[in-house]
Amino acid sequence: MLQLTAARASAAGPPASIRRLVDICPALPVTLLDRPPADRERWCPGDALAARAESLVAAEAARIEAAHGTAPRPHVAASRLLHHYLWSLCLLTAGPWYLDERAARIAPSALWIEESTGDLALLADLPDGGPHGPDGLRTAVAAHAGPVLGAFQPYVRRGPHALWGMVTDDLVSALWYLGRILGEEDRAVTAASVLLPGGTPPFSGAAAFRCLPGTEGRRHWTRTRQGCCLYYAVRPDEACTTCPRTPDDERVRRLES
Numbered sequence: 001m002l003q004l005t006a007a008r009a010s011a012a013g014p015p016a017s018i019r020r021l022v023d024i025c026p027a028l029p030v031t032l033l034d035r036p037p038a039d040r041e042r043w044c045p046g047d048a049l050a051a052r053a054e055s056l057v058a059a060e061a062a063r064i065e066a067a068h069g070t071a072p073r074p075h076v077a078a079s080r081l082l083h084h085y086l087w088s089l090c091l092l093t094a095g096p097w098y099l100d101e102r103a104a105r106i107a108p109s110a111l112w113i114e115e116s117t118g119d120l121a122l123l124a125d126l127p128d129g130g131p132h133g134p135d136g137l138r139t140a141v142a143a144h145a146g147p148v149l150g151a152f153q154p155y156v157r158r159g160p161h162a163l164w165g166m167v168t169d170d171l172v173s174a175l176w177y178l179g180r181i182l183g184e185e186d187r188a189v190t191a192a193s194v195l196l197p198g199g200t201p202p203f204s205g206a207a208a209f210r211c212l213p214g215t216e217g218r219r220h221w222t223r224t225r226q227g228c229c230l231y232y233a234v235r236p237d238e239a240c241t242t243c244p245r246t247p248d249d250e251r252v253r254r255l256e257s
Helices: 016-024 046-068 074-100 133-156 159-179 185-195 248-256
Strands: 030-034 044-047 113-115 120-123 210-213 219-222
Touching: 016 074, 030 044, 030 159, 030 248, 044 046, 044 133, 046 074, 046 133, 046 159, 074 133, 074 159, 074 185, 133 185, 133 219, 159 185, 185 219, 219 248
Parallel strands: 030 120
Antiparallel strands: 044 113, 113 120, 210 219
């Protein structure tokens, strides 16, 4: 996940929970802005992704090759970029719900991506009064994610069920990450399980956490992803801990190393 030192927003900007997220989450690659980026050649808003997807995917492929020395196949680059965007969106939307019981309502036009770096920027002027409750949060995420999936579907070579599985995974992962950052993993696992119990279309499947026994009486939360983020296609020897390819004993080894 890309990292970026985020700019401070003024008190009149986004909700305090958004500012707190940016401050405490080093993996959240977002700068807060009080106006749209001036350079429209470099920056693309979420509601223009369909028109710019090909060049954005090509730039992601170039970044992967520069970092890992191997050129990824186009659908791999597209999947990695989509995962990056969705995970950040899910944390920005669900983080305030976790912190303050109100989800952020982020229009696609408010979230921008920089083509050459993949960095994100969020317009600070967000609507007040985000939705309460799991239903409201799921609706807020789906409203933004749906058009984004449509923009990337021709490039990622996946059907709707698999794409909504990616959104499900990234929404669970975002809450889980935030809970661990705050030292509240058990609470985050419970929140994600309430949010995604299964049977909540268009989201595919449930959070489906399970507990792994570790050494010396320790226990570790884990889950298996609904869909593949294709990180293994970039680093074959480093599949994600929640990847179906990663057996439980390897998960425990990593978690306790």
